[in-house]
Amino acid sequence: MRRPMAKGNRPKGEAGLGIRDLRLVHTSLLGKWRWKLLSHEVDEVWKEIVIARYGSDIIGKRFLGDVDVPRIASSWWGDLCKLDGISNWFSLAVGKKVGRGDSTSFWNEIWVGGQSLRQQFPRLFGISAQKQEVIQNLGGMIDGQWRWNLLWRRNRFQWEEDQFRELCDIIAQFTPMDYHDSWLWLGDGIQGFTVKSAYGLLEKMEPSTRILQPVENFVFKRLWKCAWPSKTLRLCGNCS
Incomplete structure (x- = not known):
């Protein structure tokens, strides 16, 4: 409550x-650290320390939770991972602008539609041989057009073909652009993430x-x- x-x-x-409200100010300031962790650019000492202690997979990860808090984690890291609470306010205020597809997971991130492809097609995800690959590594340009190269651990069953065709229709709209993938702060589409905009978002709730x-x-x-x-x-x- x-x-x-x-x-x-x-x-x-x-x-x-x-x-x-100092409680909301504290949460907004933690949001700034979460925003910085979304960037794949490891050019700050504190980020290198975090990666060394908690693993490289926490970089660029929209959803952090209890599973990302080891037993020896610091209280700061625990607060950072539990920032969303039950409202998911931070995760819902973050979006992804896909360019080259160089830092966006094909299966695990939301980049087409309102769900990840893993959620939409759990059966196909289960037989994929590319579960953790980014979009860029699942295809290439051939004769000026993007062609997908999806690999599977086994041949698809006949009843899985309908799901595969639906998947192909959804991802057919993708065309790589000449810029890196980037995160967007939906809480303020003009300035990007700011502590002030995060505080305003929390205050409205x-x-x-x-x-x-x-x-x-x-x-x-x-x-x-x-x-x-x-x-x-x-x-x-x-x-x-």
Whole structure:
């Protein structure tokens, strides 16, 4: 159950004191580290240390959870992996822009449609010989057109052919572009990930304790613009 927003954490126009919720600030700052881990560029010492301790597969991984927290993990790493909670707020605010297909898993990431191909075609995934390959390694350009080269551990059964044709129809739209794959922050499509945008996203998910009446809205929208010192107004707000 989510904790109701405290009076002091509400905006000034909503009868609050305009104080930031430190719990949400902490979560937003952790989101910045998660965002940096999505990049495959290992050019920072801290990232090299994280890879050495927790494995290279955590780089570029949208979903982190309990399975990624070993028994000897630091509390910081545990908090980072459990950042999403039950709402998956971070993972749902992250998208992938596929270019060359050089860092996007063909089966395990969402890059066509609303599900991963592994989720849509679990039977075909089970017999694939390329379960962990990126898109770029599953085909090539032939006569100016992209051709897929999907490999299987065994011959497909007749009833699996319908699924295979459906898979081919879905991935036929892919054409590699001349740029690297990149992550997108859907929480703010203009600036990309920022702690401020993450905080705003989390704040919208917080339930409000009460709805202000029209008269209260009128008063509190103007209260903080009056000539009284803000310190005095805060004291008054704490007494109410």
